[in-house]
Amino acid sequence: MKRLLLRLFVISSLCMMAGGAYGGSRPRYGGSVRILLHDRVLSIDPLGDEDRPAARDRMAALAFEHLTGVDAQGRLRPGLAVSWHADQSKRAWQFRLRLANFHDGTVLTAADVAASLAKSNPAWKYSAIDRQTVSIETPYAVQQMPELLALPRYAIVKRQADGSNPPILIGTGSYKLNQWQAGERAQFTANDDYWGGRPFADSIEFQMGASLRDQLMDRQLGSFAATELSVDQIRNVELNNQTVTLSRPADLLALVFVQPDSGGRPGRKPVDARVRQALGLTLNRAAISNVIFQRKATPASGLLPQWLTGYEFMFNGASDINRAKELRADAAAFVVISPIALAYDFADPLARLAAERIAVDAREAGIIVQPYAESHLYSKAARGSMNADAVLLRVPLQSLDPSVALAARMDDLGISPESAPAIFGATRPEDLLEIERKLLETNRVLPVAHVPQVLWLNSTAHNWQQGLNGAWDLDQLWMEGAR
């Protein structure tokens, strides 16, 4: 009997422990998720010329969906489209839509999708075959159309013009925009009618423009579920046994020379090709990646990271000061070499450090680089009239498909889209390698480093899904202790 009682006690205890354990890890509905963002976003419009497009796209992903999606492992999955197919030439695509409603309660139709996509890429032809089928015709083959449509700019948005400016943007996402204070605060509430089911959290609130000090204090207070970090903060956070998640080194830090036809410093000539090449040879990418980015970044010799394409090692990213000196001397024999004004993001201290390091290394070859801070570095319109010879940009990896990622990256870097047909028509990695090689040979873009995205997560936040490229998927996010 005693043995029986003892066995019952043990079994009941185990059951209780197991039940408790199950109850602790089970997602819970409710609660508000507060996220601290470093950047200030002024508009959530995916097509807007935003100063902070990366942060904008993170918020926009909650409210606006795409026809297709990419999961955290980079696998293509259906979005608003449940199926798709293309003709043999890959120039005509048809997407079958699922039944979904916009946040205003209206039903998503093929016409809505065609209208939205027409704004995203007016060069293509869109038509509604029927209420649930939309077709896309392109002037050239697009092998990766489904992956391409997963890019943020192809979000399906209904623009409701009621005379106000800008128009009201309505999406179909799992969260709908509830409150918006440009540059300050944004609150998204759960979409109860979401076709994929109501998300766990009642709301997600973004606090924008957080300083380093604010971030530190908020992390200590635990009032936020997550905050963005820069890589130089990782060590301190880890020393405090807090959770830090890093994406793959996906963002590209690159020095981009301002194209002559896109503005540039008034009255000044574009930087000589030999000087551009010399400057590329002075870059100490290893020092920048290992020291400034604390070995969390990898030296970049190509536009796309090695882990994505597998061919980046084919590009030579080693510094060669002697050759740089020769090139500079060669250029100096023909042109007057003026100091290169290098603009960096004023809100990014690591970008400043990297720009200064570029200037230090360039001095070794006799090239004067004058770094200075700019506040609208990521606005293409502002960049066109910027008083700079070159800009130091950090652009995200928008897709895990190399072709799409390359096309998006070129767009982000402001490189002319002439090679877009070739990129979208590429079927082999060698094709992309050749395209990228040609791009890099002009030395208009000098890749510096592939940098990861870093996130501090509160231990109470669960199921925060971060893609390889750092993209967030917060549909399954739930907060511990939520009621």
Place this chain on the structure above:
Amino acid sequence: MSLKTKLLLLVTIGITASVGAVAWLIEERAHEAFRQVEQDRTAALVNQFRREFEHAGDEITRGVDAIASSDAMQRTVTELANGAEYANYVNEAASNAAAQRLDFLDLIAPDGAIISSAHWPARFGYKQRWFLDLPSPLPRQAFLKHVETPQGSVLAMLCLRTVPVHGLNYYLIGGRKLDAVVQSLSPPEGLRVAIFSVPEQGTGELIGPGKESFDPARLTSLIQKVLDKRTEDSATVDLGPALGREEIVHAIPLPGYTDRVPAVLLVGNSLEQELLLEKRIRNISLAIAGVGVFIGVVVSGIVTARFSRPIKTLAQAATEIGHGNWDVRVETSGKDEIGKLAVAFNQMTTELIGQRERLVQSERVAAWRELARRLAHELKNPLFPLQITVENLLRARQNTPQEFDEVFQESTATLLAEIANLKTIIGRFSDFSKMPAPQLQAVDLNELVSSVAQLFQGQLNRDPGRIQPKLQLGDVAKVSADPVLLRRVIENLVLNAIDAMPQGGTLIFRTMTGSDDRFALFELEDTGAGLTTEECERLFTPYYTTKQHGTGLGLAIAQSVISDHHGRITVSSKKDLGTTFRIEMPVWDGAGEGKNVGVS
């Protein structure tokens, strides 16, 4: 130059020189005093800078020591020595520098590689080896050195410390900008201070609060001198007309960690106040000199009036006497030298009048004697034939009465002739004594001379002694003369000339304007035998003649006539070449029309 002018000049020079000397002395004393004050002020400021320099050095040293000895730094270098990534400490220097208020801080690996740099974080990995080459031991005190920054080379006060761990030496180099030390200085008014930074490469620059007010171009030579000699020096710098002032600039070399001078302390001491004072002294001196000169003029005027008036009176009296006014006398007021001089002058005048009267009397006696001698001589010649003739008549009456009538007739003719001769002689004497006063009028000298020459044309052309007349008449003004008397004078001279050229010759009539415009000249030049000097001197003496039958009164009368016209007649002659008579006649001025001139 008059005595008054001389005296005024003397007084002016005396006053000006005195005032100038006093002003110079005052300026010199003021200059010395200002220089002394300037040196004191500069020395005080330099001492203040040195104190601030030492104080800043101590602060930097303490700050770097505090960082080097901190647990955090010890932990850092220990981790680094144990192989920790340099990348983890790239921001280490910035936080430490901020805590110790340092502008510069480098954490350096044993091989000289920069692990972390507060002032230039991007410079990690680059090597600094300058301190590794320094001889041991490394400097303990703060020192000056240029630090490379993204903005260029900056002059800094640095402190170097080693942080040893596990047998390895890590280094900390921290410091502050030197201009911060200079900023803390509070130079008094008129002083300004700056530092000339001399980087190892490139051109130097001024730093500090006074850098804008210094002009490096004007200080180049001074700075170069100090850099070469490594000793302090000073120079007066003209700040140009725009600033309108000068300045003494002291340049003091500031030592670095080697023999090279990394910077020069410049202390500018404005001379504005001194120049202002000197200007005031100069102005006051000029004012005093001006007043002095004015007083001198007044005083010298009074003094010269006191002394020069009697002298001037004496001079005027002497002039009067020179003009023949012997009655002039001067006042003899005062018993000083001037008074004695006046008395002596009056005495002299009295003596001269007496001597003149005695001379006149003696001359008069001599003249009478000469007149008597000449009269006797002239009368003796006709008297002797008269006596012979009368004696012949008597003898003829007694011895040959039959021939008496004939003799009587002859004797009577002789007697009449000799009596006529006596009358002529007496008539000439009478003419000389009865010279009429000239009736002055405007006379055309050329016309008069021409008519005289025309008159004598016949006599000149006689044979065998033919005389060639030449008229050289100039453009002369009319003269003031009695035309009858002047004509007689010229005719007399022509007759004399004809007598002087018995074998013929040339007779030149010449008129011209005299050297004095107030006189016209007439010259009569012959080519006769000429006269000796003695003859020339005596030629105008009455009764002196070189001719056998002359009375010696012609030229005396001529001289008398010309003298009555206020003119002058002279003669010049060379033996065997000829004689020239010259008459100077006053030009007619209209004042003497119809006027009789008294004959003295």
